[in-house]
Amino acid sequence: MDTVLPAADDPHTRAALEGYRAGALRWLAGGVIAVVLAVLLGAVAISLAEDRGRPVPLAGMVVVVLVVGGAGAAFAGLGALARALRWRRALGAVPWQRGLLRIAGPAIVAFEPEGYDEWDPTHEPVRLRLVSTSVWRTRQVQELDGGEVRLAPVGTGQWVLTAEGLPTLYGARSARRSARRDTGERGSCG
Template sequence: MPALDDPQTRTAVDALRAGALRWFGGGLVAVVLGVLLGAAVVRIVENGGARPPFAGLMVVALVVGGAAVACIGLGSLVRARRWTVALARTEWRIGVLRIAGPAVVQVEPLGFDEFVDEPLRLQLMSTAVWRTRAVQQLNGADIRYAEVSPKEWLLTADGAGTVYGARVARRR
């Protein structure tokens, strides 16, 4: 059964997509507000009024910051789409999550033998501290994991409400 057919997975991917849309939409709104503020300041100055203090700085901050946030949201939307396609063609595997370091995890597949088998070592992709801590709280828990590409994996657990992206960790 494809991983995307699982109702929990579908909900988690939809939540991920909704978050990406919020970032993208918020960035676009900030850019539009920056442009409108710039136009308002130009109109005020053309009509002989005093230039509002810090208006130029606010325009630049809104446009540049909004553009950056919109790019982050667009990247998240692309990633969510790529993950959705991958989950539609692969199945979840069951394993146990072990914390191997800051943002580094090991997944021990079902039936793992520490003397024979090699665990899957992954580096979390998230830069958000709260997401990293949420994964770290799953230490020792049964998780589901799926391969997106040879170097990228997705992790989730019952009740997590989201999927976590990870890349194959490089050996030291």
């Protein structure tokens, strides 16, 4: 009898989760460093302004940019850390589903699980919308078009996908079907 292991027990999954967590920590640390630098720069600018009797040009704008950018980066890092923890818990309870990835648009993909038959009207691919906010992460997934990937549910309408050789996980949400629904006919050849 074959036992199906949870996705989190796979060494590739553990490494991918660690890669995702490391990226989250970099965002968090970078944001905190930017805010600390803003505070230090503000203190130095105030000290110089008092000594010289005039304000330091652009210091206030640089401080504001560092605080806003740093706070945003820290917030993004905290969100990614929380997501990594949630994903780790969810992947400890479900196995990976293997299948093929098809690109359907800039951030829309379709997952065809093993055994999928495109000519069987009862089979539907899992349609997903990537939740990545960076172009390079979206392009990494797009390069997998037609390749084998692994997909696992991590919440209601939420999924994670990865593939051999990828150092991280990619989040996705269930995509709605277009307003133009299938009429039961598949495309014709000819």
